[in-house]
Amino acid sequence: MKKFNLFNEIIVVERSALLSAINSTKEFAITYEGALIMSDFESYPLIYRGRVLPAPVSPLAPQQSRSLNDILGHHYAIVEDDERILIKAAAAWKEILNLNIRHCDYDDSSGDGISIFADKALEDMGWHATEFNIEYRDMVNIIESSCDGILLCIEQTDPYQFSGLGFIFDKECARTHVRAFCKQQILEKLTNDPLFTKENLTDDELEAADFFGL
Numbered sequence: 001m002k003k004f005n006l007f008n009e010i011i012v013v014e015r016s017a018l019l020s021a022i023n024s025t026k027e028f029a030i031t032y033e034g035a036l037i038m039s040d041f042e043s044y045p046l047i048y049r050g051r052v053l054p055a056p057v058s059p060l061a062p063q064q065s066r067s068l069n070d071i072l073g074h075h076y077a078i079v080e081d082d083e084r085i086l087i088k089a090a091a092a093w094k095e096i097l098n099l100n101i102r103h104c105d106y107d108d109s110s111g112d113g114i115s116i117f118a119d120k121a122l123e124d125m126g127w128h129a130t131e132f133n134i135e136y137r138d139m140v141n142i143i144e145s146s147c148d149g150i151l152l153c154i155e156q157t158d159p160y161q162f163s164g165l166g167f168i169f170d171k172e173c174a175r176t177h178v179r180a181f182c183k184q185q186i187l188e189k190l191t192n193d194p195l196f197t198k199e200n201l202t203d204d205e206l207e208a209a210d211f212f213g214l
Contacts, residue, residue: 027050028051030087093163105117122175124211129212131204147173
């Protein structure tokens with residue numbers, strides 16, 4: 001997976017496409033890759049989603065053009081470069097979090113760590129694996145190092161700050177690698193850890209071992 005750190009990344013949007021979306025008065029979104037989309041908003045990691053309504057017309061006040069900062073919001077740092085719009089979105093993280101949290105594959109945005117996968121097959125593995133003290137973070141490390149996807153995040157080192165959402169593009173890769181990892185870890189515990197000898201296993205641990213074919 002690629003780490004898309006909003007502190008470092010600049011989202012490049014085509015000016016004409018953005019103005020067209022704004023002038024449509026319809027809801028639109030900007031993906032992390034700078035694409036403009038008008039539907040299927042929960043299929044992509046987004047950095048903006050909204051609808052721009054025209055200002056009411058008053059015969060007493062002349063129409064004034066609005067800046068892109070006024071339209072998108074002042075949490076977005078915008079530079080206009082000929083036919084490109086360059087956007088820095090780290091300061092809009094709270095808005096971006098709210099846009100994406102319902103359709104990400106896992107949430108690592110708080111200090112509580114990861115506790116659930118959106119994908120049912122992965123969540124079944126995670127739920128059983130915890131019986132053998134295998135944490136979701138252990139499984140996510142495997143996914144992030146082996147499979148295609150995006151970790152949409154803000155991360156800085158001084159002072160250290162991290163908050164992120166994971167989007168797994170290749171679910172089958174994630175399922176295959178997580179299952180193999182959990183099976184290997186559980187087998188090692190069953191073989192070498194006195195706390196997990198067959199005669200000492202609880203019913204839930206027996207069920208988990210059976211789930212992984214052990």
